[in-house]
Amino acid sequence: QIRSISLRRILDSRGNPTVEADVLTESGGFGRAAAPSGASTGEYEAIELPPEEAIANAREHAVPRLLETFADDQREVDAALRAADGTDNFSEIGANSAVAISMAAAKAGADVLGAPLYQHLGGAFRGRNFPVPLGNVIGGGEHAKDATHIQEFLSAPVGAPSVSEAVFANAQVHGTIGDLLDERGIPAAKGDEGAWAPAVSDAEAFEIVEEAVDLVSDDLGFEIGFGLDVAAAELYDADAGVYRYGDEEKTVDEQVEYIAELVTEYDLVYVEDPLDENDYEAFADLTDRVGEQTLICGDDLFVTNTERLQDGIEQGAANSILIKPNQIGTLTDAFDAIELAVENGYETVISHRSGETEDTTISHLAVATDAGFIKTGTVGGERTAKLNELIRIAEDAV
Ligand code: PGA
Numbered sequence: 263q264i265r266s267i268s269l270r271r272i273l274d275s276r277g278n279p280t281v282e283a284d285v286l287t288e289s290g291g292f293g294r295a296a297a298p299s300g301a302s303t304g305e306y307e308a309i310e311l312p313p314e315e316a317i318a319n320a321r322e323h324a325v326p327r328l329l330e331t332f333a334d335d336q337r338e339v340d341a342a343l344r345a346a347d348g349t350d351n352f353s354e355i356g357a358n359s360a361v362a363i364s365m366a367a368a369k370a371g372a373d374v375l376g377a378p379l380y381q382h383l384g385g386a387f388r389g390r391n392f393p394v395p396l397g398n399v400i401g402g403g404e405h406a407k408d409a410t411h412i413q414e415f416l417s418a419p420v421g422a423p424s425v426s427e428a429v430f431a432n433a434q435v436h437g438t439i440g441d442l443l444d445e446r447g448i449p450a451a452k453g454d455e456g457a458w459a460p461a462v463s464d465a466e467a468f469e470i471v472e473e474a475v476d477l478v479s480d481d482l483g484f485e486i487g488f489g490l491d492v493a494a495a496e497l498y499d500a501d502a503g504v505y506r507y508g509d510e511e512k513t514v515d516e517q518v519e520y521i522a523e524l525v526t527e528y529d530l531v532y533v534e535d536p537l538d539e540n541d542y543e544a545f546a547d548l549t550d551r552v553g554e555q556t557l558i559c560g561d562d563l564f565v566t567n568t569e570r571l572q573d574g575i576e577q578g579a580a581n582s583i584l585i586k587p588n589q590i591g592t593l594t595d596a597f598d599a600i601e602l603a604v605e606n607g608y609e610t611v612i613s614h615r616s617g618e619t620e621d622t623t624i625s626h627l628a629v630a631t632d633a634g635f636i637k638t639g640t641v642g643g644e645r646t647a648k649l650n651e652l653i654r655i656a657e658d659a660v
């Protein structure tokens with residue numbers, strides 16, 4: 263049974279305040295977790311409140327109710343969070359308080375059972391697969407000013423023999439891109455997730471990423487592809503009905519055509535949010551065209567929400583889903599989205615946010631649910647925290 267829950271403000275990787283929760287059980291189990299925060303957030307995500315407000319409201323409404331629950335019964339904990347909030351988007355206690363408490367309770371539950379978190383969450387029926395890490399290596403969009411329009415270019419070491427080799431491969435691609443930019447005399451800062459953020463055209467970024475991925479793939483002797491998070495909702499001008507790449511615009515049909523061409527030309531293994539979050543129809547059109555060749559993934563489209571995913575499944579909008587627990591507010595909701603996805607043949611990609619902490623819950627979630635991929639950056643402490651945890655879990659779980 264949960265004895266106490268403390269909530270505090272801590273720093274995230276952008277220097278903004280976020281919510282951290284500590285959960286302590288009567289039997290001495292302890293768990294601590296923190297909420298991440300997005301910059302290119304989806305319109306339909308659960309509500310993140312200012313941390314002070316989220317903490318005050320959670321203390322008043324949620325904590326008393328949670329003291330009657332058991333930390334190792336995740337569904338009970340998360341149902342109590344939902345009941346205490348009383349809305350369908352956590353606008354009362356904040357999805358940031360909710361997800362921090364939900365994840366901290368899971369860790370306390372694992373501690374009570376004396377099991378690692380991935381084992382507690384995955385149970386005895388967990389498989390032995392490890393996710394392929396998608397590493398953000400160049401980007402812009404909402405994550406960096408004056409860089410590419412496409413938000414993320416992602417290294418995808420699909421042929422790596424182990425998770426550790428995949429993690430190091432992404433770091434090598436990142437380093438190689440740094441060298442290639444240097445050779446071209448292109449200065450580059452880094453964006454919010456640690457990816458290079460040079461002032462180059464998207465076309466030049468494709469050239470550089472392709473070269474780097476090929477060089478590293480040849481060096482390491484296994485296949486490394488790449489993919490994109492277009493984050494197209496940020497490019498879409500709903501009034502004009504066009505996608506804006508700086509001064510250039512594309513109609514919806516042109517955008518579908520453009521992405522389909524990129525998939526073929528660069529043999530992309532993964533394309534996230536290639537279209538606006540309200541346009542299931544164009545998503546379905548694109549998936550129909552290239553869904554056999556590549557993963558078309560819904561992030562802002564689905565926001566880890568089973569109702570939105572169900573709509574997508576019915577319309578054939580995609581073939582994979584990004585899972586971000588803070589988009590929906592609890593681990594139970596994230597699990598339900600994963601389950602629905604898997605039942606319908608959708609690939610699952612567990613993901614960080616652009617604003618992160620040292621929290622490593624998503625690494626455990628990815629292993630526990632046999633996710634095909636995890637998207638959690640390439641370099642920088644809040645990113646390597648997750649990657650290094652994956653390496654440790656792989657060693658532990660062999
Ligand atoms: P966000 O970006 O965390 O800023 O929303 C990550 C993503 O779009 O996948």
Ligand code: ZN
Pocket residue numbers: 491493534535561562
């Ligand atoms: Zn995204």
